[in-house]
Amino acid sequence: MDEELEEANTGEGIIGEYFDLMKEAFSRGFVSKNFEKLGNFVLNRYTDDISEEEIQQVEEILDMYKKNKIGPITVLSVFRNFALRFKDQFVLKQTVFEPFPYDLRPEFDEDRDKNFWKDD
Structure with a gap:
């Protein structure tokens, strides 16, 4: 012992x-190249069911992610909305959407609701 x-x-x-x-x-x-592959996989999955405008918007979002202008949560939210819209259980069950419990996520912007004009 x-x-x-x-x-x-x-x-x-x-x-x-x-x-x-x-x-x-x-x-x-997140490894950006793998995440980009995931984005392209999900986009290809719904291409036949979404409009040209939606495809263009998703491509723009993926491009912003590739250029590090937005974070992965934004991209995941877009794809999760498509999965919800099409009731796609395969995509919804992927752990990339919830890699750990929601309560363990850190605050995104700790000062978001802070009143900087108020004297403490």
Whole structure:
């Protein structure tokens, strides 16, 4: 038993392996090229069912993402809306839409509702 605790404390046991894997998983984030491929996959999935204007808008959104002008949440929201519109359970079940529980998401802009004119 003491040997197992020693392995865990030195990072050599299962607990150490777990934490190493968790650090790796949380450090990855979105890889832009893979995310662009996902965007193109989802767009191709709905091309026959959406208008030319919608296709053009989605392409513009993907282009803004490629240029780092918008974040991945914006792109995901657009694709999630298409999946909801077409009741596409395959897309809706993808973990990319909810990689972790909503309550664990950090605030996007901590000062968004702050009144800078008010004296504290």
